[in-house]
Amino acid sequence: MDIIASYGFGVEISSMKDADNPFVKNAIKLFSNEKVDNPMVLLMVSFPKLMHYMDLFPPEASDFFVKIVREIVEARKQNPDTGTRNDFLDIILQALKELEENEGYQRMGITQKVLEAQLMVFFLAGFDTGRTTMSFTSYYFALHPEIQSKVREEILDAIKATDGEIRHDTLSKLPLLDACIAESLRLHPPLSRLERVTKRDFQ
Incomplete structure (x- = not known):
């Protein structure tokens, strides 16, 4: 928020x-x-x-x-x-x-x-979508502590490589975390449909 x-x-x-x-x-x-x-x-x-x-x-x-x-x-x-x-x-x-x-x-x-x-x-x-995604991801981490430990190690290694600083490019060095979030979104997508439609054709 x-x-x-x-x-x-x-x-x-x-x-x-x-x-x-x-x-x-x-x-x-x-x-x-x-x-x-x-x-x-x-x-x-x-x-x-x-x-x-x-x-x-x-x-x-x-x-x-x-x-x-x-x-x-x-x-x-x-x-x-x-x-x-x-x-x-x-x-x-x-x-x-x-x-x-x-x-x-x-x-x-x-x-x-x-x-x-x-x-x-x-x-x-x-x-709301961020909150829902984090909730389900945390839930699955609790169900699979071995995966949670690997993700934690991945995050600590990435932060250590930047002398404890969390930067935007640090996110690209967290493939396991990215995969876990993607799997959470696959299992529980916060949005199931797109509400917006075009009012007329555009070229």
């Missing part, structure tokens, strides 16, 4: 140390909603247009994140000299700028509300 909050919303949090943080509490509300177990959710997934008439997530939690997005976007617009974070919000800001300058975006139906929704999708998809 901390990584998604930082790179998606530009918000620095520590979900493990500060569980009472409003960002953390509202994020938990999004994924602990009792409506998820409601049979109507299956209908909404099968017939997406029903989502226009039903709330899948608690309104107060959804409103919280929409408010955060708008406040941060407005703050960065007002203070462009503060520099860029190269995060997802910067991409949104660039898209908003192009939206204002390019009528083609408006004809395609891309509005500020659509861009805000993309940020919400980024958070929901990034957080």
Whole structure:
């Protein structure tokens, strides 16, 4: 959650140390909603247009994140000299700028509300899928301690090779861990379908 909050919303949090943080509490509300177990959710997934008439997530939690997005976007617009974070919000800001300058975006139906929704999708998809994958991977490590030990040794060797520093290229030196995560995804994919469809043909 901390990584998604930082790179998606530009918000620095520590979900493990500060569980009472409003960002953390509202994020938990999004994924602990009792409506998820409601049979109507299956209908909404099968017939997406029903989502226009039903709330899948608690309104107060959804409103919280929409408010955060708008406040941060407005703050960065007002203070462009503060520099860029190269995060997802910067991409949104660039898209908003192009939206204002390019009528083609408006004809395609891309509005500020659509861009805000993309940020919400980024958070929901990034957080929940990552959480689910880590949970199942940890579960199988517990079932197979011998594999867990080999993965641990692989990680320690990779970190030792970089003098204790964990870098991005370190991940490419962990083939066993990568294979374990891939197998977990094969057994329990967090997403079983793709919701997006093109509205018209493109060349």
